[in-house]
Amino acid sequence: MKKINLQSLMLFIVFIGTIFTLLIIHIVTPDSDQSVLENRKLAKRPDFTFERYISGEYSQRFDTYYSDQFPMRDFFVENNAKINHTVFRQDVVDDVYIAEDGYLLSRINEATSEEAHVVANRINDFAKDMDEIGVSVYTAIMPNKSTMMEDKFPSYFQSYGQKNLDLLFENLYPITNPIDSRTILEEHMDEENMFYYTDHHWQAKAAFYAYQNVMNTIIKKENLDESVLKYSDYQWEIKGKPFYGSDARKTAASNLKKKDQIVVATLKGDYIPFKMKWGIKSREGLYDMSFLNTKNVYSNRYQAYMGGDYALLTVYNDNKKNGTNVLVIKDSYANAFIQFLAPHYKEIHVMDLRHYKGEPIKKYVQDHNINHIIILNNVNSIFVTPSLTDFENPGQGENQ
C-alpha cells in the first residue's frame, strides 16, 4: 500500500468536509416557506408515519423536502445557469432565448390557422352581438416583445408572433375594428424603454404609442371631438428598485446583461386625479407605488401599474363628467395602457375574463352605459389563454 500523499489528503478533506458541512448547515438553518427565485412554496419536512413510509410516500416527500430546503439553493441555481451559459454555450433556457444584447425573449409557438380561426370567431361573434345593442368593439391585439424583436431569434429557435398576428387579423371581420399597432411601434423600436429586457410585458412607453394608435382609430371612427395626447404631455420618470421580470426568473439572474426599472408616467398640468375602484376598495391614481420598492429581488414590479390584475375594476375621471364610457376586456398588457386612455373617458371599466364572474357581459354593457369596447390582449396570451376570449362563460381561466 502506498503512503498517504498530498493528493489523497486534499481530496479526503475537501470531499468529506464538503458533504459534512452542507449536512450541518442544512440541519442548523431554519426551513424557509417560499422560494423567491422560483416563486413557489417550498416543501416542508414530512411527518413520519408508518403507512406513509411503507407506501414510499414518506421517502419521496423527504427527498423533495431535502433538496427544496438545501442550503444556498439559489446560489447553486444561479451558478448552474451561469455554467450552462458560459461553459456549455447554451443560449436557450426553457422557452427563453438569451439575445446577445441582453434581451430575454420567450418564443411564441406557431399557431395553426384553425386556432386563429377559433380565436377570431369568438371575437367576431362578440362584436356582432354588441353591434346589435349599438356598441362598437375595437380589437387591439398587441405585439409583444418577442414579436417586435422577432428577427433577434436565431434560425434554430424561431418565434412566430408576426405570423400568428397576421393570421388573427386575416380572420377578424371588419365589424371587430381590428387595430394593428405593429407599424407604429416599429417606428419607435430604436428608442429606449419600449420593452423590458427581463420581463414579458411591454413598457409604459410602448403602451403609450399603442394608445395613440388605438385612440386615433376610435376618434376617427366615432367622430369624437378629441385629440390624442402627445408624449410631451407626460412626465416620464424611472423609479424604484431594479426589476427582474418573469423571463429573468426562468433563466436565473446570473444570465442577465441588463436589468430593468419601472417608468412612471405622470400627466402634466392641473386635473382632478383619476380614481380606481374595485369591489369595495378604491385608490386615487393609477399606480401602486409600493411594488416599486418591495424587498424581494424578483418582485413583479410591473404590478405598479394599476396594482396588477383585477377581475373587474372601474376608473373614474371627474375631469370628464359628461364624457362617454368604455369597457376594456384585457390581459395584463392593458395595465400600463389604461392610464393613457383615462383622460378621454368618464368611466373606464376594466374586465379580466380570466377572473370575471359577474353578470353576462351584454347586461353589464347595458347596465353601465358602455359606449365602446376595446379588446386589448397581446398576441401570445390571446392564443395560449382561451379564457381571455371566452365572452360567453367568463371566469373559467387559469392564470397561466
Added chain:
Amino acid sequence: MLFSSTTFLFLFLPVVFLLYYIIPRFLKNTFLMVASLFFYAWGEPVFLLIMLLSIALNYIFALLIDSNRDKKSTVKWILVVTVISNLLILVIFKYLNFITDNINSLFNLNIDIPQITLPLGISFYTFQGLSYVIDVYRKDGKVQKNPLNIALYISLFPQLIAGPIVRYQTVADQITKRKESIFKISEGIKRFISGLAKKMLLANNCGWVADQIFAIPSTDLSVGQAWIGIIAYSLQIYFDFSGYSDMAIGLGKMFGFEFLENFNFPYISRSVTEFWRRWHISLSSWFRDYLYFPLGGSRTTKFKTYRNLFIVWLATGIWHGAAWNFIAWGVYYALFLMVEKAFLLNFLRKIPKVFQHVYTLLIVIVGWVFFRSETFNYGFNYIESMFGFNGNKLWNADASFYLSQYGVILLFAILFSTPVVSFVKGKIKNYNKSNIIKFIGRDIFTPLFYIMLFYITIVSLVSSTFNPFIYFRF
C-alpha cells in the same frame, strides 16, 4: 435512494461514513448491512421483503450444498432447485406481465393478472445470489455460516441497484478481511466524483436531447436530427451506466471494498466481439462463467458453439427487460457475434483500423435504436430516417437547435468516451521526468481538478430540482 440525490450525498453518505469509521470492527459489517437495507427500502420498502427472501433462499441453499458435498447427485439437485427458485422470483416480478400479455394475444385468451411493478435492482441481486451458490458449489468461494455476511454481499448499497454484478468469489475474502485507508478512500472519492459528474453533466444532458428527439414521430426526423438523437442516446446510456458503476466502485473503495471494473471504453472497440468485452463486463462475464462455459462454450462442436452464443445473447437480451425489442436486440448481437466468429473477425483484421471502428460503432448505434425505441415500427422508421430513406430532409432547424444548445456537451461526451485522459497523462509522463512537474501534476493539479469537477457537479445536482413557477405569466 439515488446516488444523484441530495438525500444520498448530503445525508445518507456522511452519516453512514462517519458511523462506519467510529464503530468497532466487529460491528462494521452488520452496520453496513443495516445501512444497505435502509438504502434499498428508501424507495420501495415493500420490495425489501423480496430481497430478504432471495437472501434467505440462497443462504440456505449454499449451506445445504456445502453439507451434502459427498452426495454428488443430491448436490446437483439442490443446485437445480436453487437456480429454478431464483429464476422463478425473477420471472414472476419481471416477466410475468409480459408473458401473459403475449399468451393472451397469441391464443386470444383473457388471462387477467395484476400489474406487477418491477422491484428495484432485482435483476442484479438475483444474479449475485446465484453467483454465490454456484461459486460455493464449484468451490470458488467459501460458504458463509453467518447469514449477515450473505445479506451484506447481496445488499451492499454501492452496487445494489445497478451493478456492477459483483461475483461472490471476487469479494468472498473482502467481506471478512478488508483494509480501509485514507489512500483507498481518496481513490474511491475520485472514482465517485467521476461517476457523479458523468451522470449529472453528461448523461442527463445527453438524455434530455435523446428524450426530446425520440418523442418525435420517427418518420418526421431530418437525417441530422436522427443522428443527433441516437448519438445523444448512445452517450447517455454509456455515461449513465458507467457513471453508476464508477460511483459504485468508488463508494466500495470508501468502505474498503474492491470491485472489478465494469466498463472499459466500449466505444473504441474495433469489433462487436471486442465491444462486449468492454461493455457491462460484469454481466457478460457472469453469463460467460455461469451459462456459456457450462453449455460447453467454444470448446465443443461448431454447431454447439454457435448455439451457445445464441443462447447466451438471447438471455442477455431478455435480462435487459421484458419486451420484444430487448430480445431482438440480444438476438441482433448474437447474429453479429456468430458472423464475426465465423469469418468477419479475420476479415476485419485486414482492413484499416478506421473501418473497423466505423463498422463497430454503426452496429452498436443501430442496436441502440432498437434498444431505445418503444416499438419495432418506430425503430425501423428511425433507422430509415438516419439514412434518408423516408424522403426526409437532410437537416432542419431542430437539428441546429440541439447542436447549438448541446453541441459542447456532446463534444465533451464524445471526448470522454475515449481514453483521452490517460492518453494525455501518458504523454505528459513521457515528456516530463522532473519530480517537480510530477508533484504538481499529482498533488496539486489532479486534486484541484477533481474538486472543481465535484463542485460543478454539486451545482448541477442541487439545481436539478429548479422549478420556476411563473404564475404571473399573463
